[in-house]
Amino acid sequence: MKITDIRTHSVKLEGAISNAVVSFDDHDVSLVAIVSDVMRGGRPVVGFGFNSIGRYAQRGILLDRIRPRILAATPDSLLGEDGCQLDPAKVYAVAMKNEKPGGHGDRASAVGALELAVWDLNAKLDDRPAYAAIAEACGRSAKLVPVPVYAAGGYYYGTGSGKTLGDELQGYLDLGFDAFKIKVGGATESEDLARIEEALKLARSGAHLAVDANGRFDLPGGLAFGRRIAPYNLRWYEEIGDPLDYALNQAMAHCYDGPIATGENLFSLQDVRNLLNFGGMRSGRDIFQMDAGLSYGLTEYFRILELLESRGFDRAQVFPHGGHLINLHIVAGLGLGGCEAYPGVFKPFGGYPDSCPVTDGTVQPSDAPGFGLEEKPEIAAAIRRLMA
Amino acid sequence: MKITDIRTHSVKLEGAISNAVVSFDDHDVSLVAIVSDVMRGGRPVVGFGFNSIGRYAQRGILLDRIRPRILAATPDSLLGEDGCQLDPAKVYAVAMKNEKPGGHGDRASAVGALELAVWDLNAKLDDRPAYAAIAEACGRSAKLVPVPVYAAGGYYYGTGSGKTLGDELQGYLDLGFDAFKIKVGGATESEDLARIEEALKLARSGAHLAVDANGRFDLPGGLAFGRRIAPYNLRWYEEIGDPLDYALNQAMAHCYDGPIATGENLFSLQDVRNLLNFGGMRSGRDIFQMDAGLSYGLTEYFRILELLESRGFDRAQVFPHGGHLINLHIVAGLGLGGCEAYPGVFKPFGGYPDSCPVTDGTVQPSDAPGFGLEEKPEIAAAIRRLMA
Numbered sequence: 001m002k003i004t005d006i007r008t009h010s011v012k013l014e015g016a017i018s019n020a021v022v023s024f025d026d027h028d029v030s031l032v033a034i035v036s037d038v039m040r041g042g043r044p045v046v047g048f049g050f051n052s053i054g055r056y057a058q059r060g061i062l063l064d065r066i067r068p069r070i071l072a073a074t075p076d077s078l079l080g081e082d083g084c085q086l087d088p089a090k091v092y093a094v095a096m097k098n099e100k101p102g103g104h105g106d107r108a109s110a111v112g113a114l115e116l117a118v119w120d121l122n123a124k125l126d127d128r129p130a131y132a133a134i135a136e137a138c139g140r141s142a143k144l145v146p147v148p149v150y151a152a153g154g155y156y157y158g159t160g161s162g163k164t165l166g167d168e169l170q171g172y173l174d175l176g177f178d179a180f181k182i183k184v185g186g187a188t189e190s191e192d193l194a195r196i197e198e199a200l201k202l203a204r205s206g207a208h209l210a211v212d213a214n215g216r217f218d219l220p221g222g223l224a225f226g227r228r229i230a231p232y233n234l235r236w237y238e239e240i241g242d243p244l245d246y247a248l249n250q251a252m253a254h255c256y257d258g259p260i261a262t263g264e265n266l267f268s269l270q271d272v273r274n275l276l277n278f279g280g281m282r283s284g285r286d287i288f289q290m291d292a293g294l295s296y297g298l299t300e301y302f303r304i305l306e307l308l309e310s311r312g313f314d315r316a317q318v319f320p321h322g323g324h325l326i327n328l329h330i331v332a333g334l335g336l337g338g339c340e341a342y343p344g345v346f347k348p349f350g351g352y353p354d355s356c357p358v359t360d361g362t363v364q365p366s367d368a369p370g371f372g373l374e375e376k377p378e379i380a381a382a383i384r385r386l387m388a
Numbered sequence: 389m390k391i392t393d394i395r396t397h398s399v400k401l402e403g404a405i406s407n408a409v410v411s412f413d414d415h416d417v418s419l420v421a422i423v424s425d426v427m428r429g430g431r432p433v434v435g436f437g438f439n440s441i442g443r444y445a446q447r448g449i450l451l452d453r454i455r456p457r458i459l460a461a462t463p464d465s466l467l468g469e470d471g472c473q474l475d476p477a478k479v480y481a482v483a484m485k486n487e488k489p490g491g492h493g494d495r496a497s498a499v500g501a502l503e504l505a506v507w508d509l510n511a512k513l514d515d516r517p518a519y520a521a522i523a524e525a526c527g528r529s530a531k532l533v534p535v536p537v538y539a540a541g542g543y544y545y546g547t548g549s550g551k552t553l554g555d556e557l558q559g560y561l562d563l564g565f566d567a568f569k570i571k572v573g574g575a576t577e578s579e580d581l582a583r584i585e586e587a588l589k590l591a592r593s594g595a596h597l598a599v600d601a602n603g604r605f606d607l608p609g610g611l612a613f614g615r616r617i618a619p620y621n622l623r624w625y626e627e628i629g630d631p632l633d634y635a636l637n638q639a640m641a642h643c644y645d646g647p648i649a650t651g652e653n654l655f656s657l658q659d660v661r662n663l664l665n666f667g668g669m670r671s672g673r674d675i676f677q678m679d680a681g682l683s684y685g686l687t688e689y690f691r692i693l694e695l696l697e698s699r700g701f702d703r704a705q706v707f708p709h710g711g712h713l714i715n716l717h718i719v720a721g722l723g724l725g726g727c728e729a730y731p732g733v734f735k736p737f738g739g740y741p742d743s744c745p746v747t748d749g750t751v752q753p754s755d756a757p758g759f760g761l762e763e764k765p766e767i768a769a770a771i772r773r774l775m776a
Binding site: 010022024027054055056057058059061063064068098103215245246247268270271277278 | 603
């Protein structure tokens with residue numbers, strides 16, 4: 001088999017919202033198609049992937065650097081041992097040809113979208129869901145276990161907005177969620193504490209409520225807020241300061257007894273290694289949120305998981321950032337701790353299709369081939385535009 | 389004043405060469421123009437910048453994210469206190485609007501090219517060279533002192549290539565250089581040691597010869613090679629391992645007594661802070677090679693220098709990566725340790741124009757307004773194409 005084309009569109013996110021640091025008004029995502037020469041029902045089998053949410057589409061890097069490298073490679077050099085499928089690790093290596101080490105930012109998103117499209121293509125060639133292909137690649141059982149999922153959101157509402165945090169969280173309960181994550185760090189301490197108290201009424205206990213500062217705090221601010229929230233025994237305290245400030249994370253881990261969550265803005269194995277070497281992360285307690293679509297794809301993600309386990313961490317501590325169907329398959333296939341969801345926002349990529357309902361705080365992928373992106377009508381529409 | 393347009397071209401590098409890790413065959417650089425509404429001689433004053441060498445042009449990020457943000461900003465919101473010039477820090481902040489923290493890679497190059505074009509524009513508006521504007525911005529004297537410069541290269545030549553390392557280095561001596569940097573890590577240890585011996589014959593002493601492993605070694609390899617080269621008392625041992633592997637750098641600094649050089653692949657203040665916190669860099673000994681064009685421009689670079697000095701390092705320890713006219717102005721304006729040059733390669737951006745001859749191992753910027761990029765004929769040609 002060989003790749004006959006690689007296509008990409010930048011797809012704007014709908015349902016714009018803001019966290020403590022950025023607005024998602026102008027954010028977009030790269031939808032990537034890998035077109036194979038394998039024909040099924042008179043049409044080529046195509047793999048689709050995208051680079052998760054929050055770091056923008058990567059049209060330039062994909063079209064100027066990565067696509068030419070892949071299309072210039074000898075087709076056989078990209079294949080696995082059986083000669084019938086692409087080898088994701090080989091595609092990753094060719095995509096990175098002549099790229100210098102370090103500087104893991106936008107490039108990691110561009111490669112991530114492409115590498116995930118390889119997984120979608122391979123699973124479709126086998127006519128099976130991606131989680132099964134992912135599980136098999138890691139020597140794991142493909143038996144499906146419901147994936148714990150929590151509703152992320154908990155936005156700030158102005159006094160005249162006609163909506164409250166309680167309304168928002170009640171909506172999540174009505175959708176089948178039983179755990180939430182809310183924003184902190186974007187208001188005064190007393191306002192944030194009042195929001196936590198309001199959320200706890202619906203969450204029933206701190207074990208069902210996490211807070212996310214989106215990197216807003218410096219160390220004194222993070223420590224002060226940590227002292228105030230410690231009595232609530234929250235599920236976790238997320239992205240307290242700059243995501244690369246390992247010294248801050250280490251100090252937080254020394255002083256805040258509850259779980260700390262971070263990693264969604266670490267985009268490579270080496271960045272995660274630095275977090276483990278210097279960030280004070282605690283085995284059996286803290287939460288890792290790396291996102292394959294933002295960090296070169298699953299090949300790199302497998303290496304990251306291997307590193308975590310070699311340092312005594314458990315994959316149950318891993319909850320990928322993103323809240324979308326690709327990461328649901330990854331969590332299910334790899335047996336990670338769970339998923340997030342952002343109900344109603346980050347469309348078309350955010351959220352799960354009707355074939356994956358949320359029940360009792362869990363969700364599971366359907367049996368559609370690949371990541372099943374075609375089952376989500378708004379992604380299916382973007383796919384039709386890309387392939388038109 | 390206001391910005392009327394921002395233009396960019398991706399300009400291919402000529403004179404392709406390889407180091408131990410990458411080939412520069414397909415590398416390009418973003419040339420950026422900021423067009424102002426200030427007219428001189430019937431034409432608008434235009435600032436030009438580029439994003440240094442080695443990390444590719446950033447067409448997508450510049451055109452899709454950064455240009456729209458700058459052009460959408462209220463013109464006055466980008467001006468300095470006098471209202472007559474752009475404020476580089478304000479342009480930087482607007483360029484980063486809605487960008488998440490972390491992930492300092494390609495984005496840092498895109499912003500760097502733009503921010504440097506602001507400095508070129510401002511200096512042209514004052515009809516003075518950029519080094520003087522840079523010096524003044526930091527409260528330094530604009531008096532010009534010749535800048536130490538070394539010739540970087542020292543490539544590998546096949547036995548049938550008809551050229552030797554000695555030929556190459558003799559060519560640099562003939563051009564006025566008195567110090568070199570050569571590649572290591574791309575051949576066997578004995579071959580690399582023989583190359584060092586060959587280079588020392590022309591360099592006269594280890595103090596005039598640095599070696600660059602381009603991140604090739606793991607820790608055992610870096611340590612082993614370090615033990616072998618220690619007796620030569622080389623000027624420095626550069627980029628030994630992965631540029632983000634602070635633990636490796638720390639171990640090297642504990643074990644290798646000579647100067648270590650790194651930083652060209654660190655693209656933000658936070659990454660440099662991590663190097664200082666965890667990398668074992670030694671005051672008065674080791675060398676920092678951060679490059680403003682790859683790391684968000686001079687606004688971020690000033691913050692990096694301030695951090696270095698606050699931790700007891702000296703700006704004489706700073707030798708920016710790049711080997712081009714923009715960094716010559718930066719080194720001269722800020723009183724840094726010195727510059728590199730890559731004679732004959734990385735054209736059109738590499739190297740210095742005839743108005744900046746190399747003499748006795750030093751070079752200095754001319755009095756052309758701004759960075760004087762127009763004095764280098766091959767850059768001038770690229771500028772004409774961009775503005776056509």
